[in-house]
Amino acid sequence: MRHLYTVENEDELRAYRTIALRLQPRLEAYVCFLREECAVEELPRAVVWTSREIAVELLSGIPVPAYTNEYRVMFCPDPAVWRNIWLRQLDGLAESAAVREIRTYYETAINDDRLLSILGHELAHHSQWFPDFDDADAREGGIWFEEGMVEYIGRRYFLTPEEFAAEARINRLLAELLQGRYGGHSLEDFGAAAYEGDYAGIFFEYWRSFLAVEELVRRFGGVAEVFRSYREWGKAPDRRTLTEWFGIE
Numbered sequence: 001m002r003h004l005y006t007v008e009n010e011d012e013l014r015a016y017r018t019i020a021l022r023l024q025p026r027l028e029a030y031v032c033f034l035r036e037e038c039a040v041e042e043l044p045r046a047v048v049w050t051s052r053e054i055a056v057e058l059l060s061g062i063p064v065p066a067y068t069n070e071y072r073v074m075f076c077p078d079p080a081v082w083r084n085i086w087l088r089q090l091d092g093l094a095e096s097a098a099v100r101e102i103r104t105y106y107e108t109a110i111n112d113d114r115l116l117s118i119l120g121h122e123l124a125h126h127s128q129w130f131p132d133f134d135d136a137d138a139r140e141g142g143i144w145f146e147e148g149m150v151e152y153i154g155r156r157y158f159l160t161p162e163e164f165a166a167e168a169r170i171n172r173l174l175a176e177l178l179q180g181r182y183g184g185h186s187l188e189d190f191g192a193a194a195y196e197g198d199y200a201g202i203f204f205e206y207w208r209s210f211l212a213v214e215e216l217v218r219r220f221g222g223v224a225e226v227f228r229s230y231r232e233w234g235k236a237p238d239r240r241t242l243t244e245w246f247g248i249e
Contacts, residue, residue: 001031001043001044001045001046001047002045002046002047003020003024003046003047003049004046004047004048004049004072005017005020005048005049005050006048006049006050006054006059007050007051007054008051008054012051015078016049016050016077016078017049019049019077019115020047020049020077022112023077023112023115023116023119026112026116026158027047027116027119030116030120030123030157030158031043031123033157034123034124034126034127037224038124038127038129038153039127039128039129040123040124040126040127040128041128042070042126043123043126044068044069044070044071044072044073044123044126045071045072046071046072046073047072047073047075047119048072048073048074048075049075049076049077050065050074050075050076051065051076051078051081052065052076052078052081055067055074055075055076059074060074063199063202064085064199064202065081066118066119066121066122067122068122068123068125068126070126073119073122073123075118075119075122077115079110079111079115082110082114082115082118083106083107083110085199086106086110086199086203087103087106087107088198088199088200089102089174089178089199089200089203090102090103090200091198091199091200092181092200093177098173098176098177099177101170101173102170102173102174105166105170106170109163109166109167113158113159113160113163114158114159114163114167116154116158117154117155117157117158117159118154119154120150120153120154120155120157120158121150121151121153121154121155122150122154123154124149124150124153124154125146125150127150129227129230129231130146142188142230142233142241142242143190143191144187144188144190144205144209144212144242144243145209145212145213145230145242147190147205147206147209147210148206148209148210148211148212148213148214149213149223149226149227151206151209151210151213152210152213152214152217152223153223155167155210156223168210168211168214171207171210171211172207172211174200174203174204174207175204175207175208175211178200178201178204179204181200181201181204182200182201182204182205183204186241186243186249187208187209187212187243187248187249188241188242188243190205190209191205212248213226215248216246216248229245229246230242233245
């Protein structure tokens with residue numbers, strides 16, 4: 001993959017290039033892992049390192065500055081941007097021990113590992129085990145699984161075991177806190193209104209999907225085993241939903 005920079009001034013270029021050059025060796029190793037372990041055959045042609053404003057306000061209607069298609073990954077590598085986005089999940093929540101724990105976590109835990117896990121999420125979408133990007137109908141089935149699984153893969157590769165466990169705990173706390181506001185619908189309805197709401201509503205969908213996949217990996221004994229069952233579901237003659245297939249709802 002090529003590494004491109006879409007910036008508005010020299011300061012942004014220097015800052016993003018410094019981060020990109022620091023992350024590239026680990027990113028290249030991850031690409032090899034995806035090819036060997038996750039059936040990734042074709043990757044986007046470039047990673048575009050850019051600001052939140054360009055990624056979100058100028059080039060898409062997607063409110064989160066990390067997204068992909070078959071041509072490029074758009075990514076904002078600024079830790080302050082991600083810190084602000086994740087802290088916004090707490091908007092409107094009453095102060096509590098859980099809210100304080102989450103706030104402290106996001107104020108201190110954003111490092112290179114976490115930035116790389118976001119990129120890892122986007123690149124894992126290109127696994128051949130998922131439906132093609134241009135097959136919209138196929139991608140509607142079990143999209144929660146794809147989003148949860150790519151989040152799991154990116155985290156499991158780049159985060160230490162302690163970081164992985166801490167991130168999962170924070171996701172679990174958020175899912176519990178936000179259930180009353182955003183819950184009440186099946187995992188199968190992932191994304192029905194995700195990008196019409198606020199950051200809490202968006203990430204609520206991702207966190208509970210990740211937590212569901214984490215449970216599946218524990219139950220089946222590994223990512224490969226979960227994928228094997230997922231592919232069996234795709235070939236099954238009945239019309240069970242994926243949540244029914246896995247027995248998780």
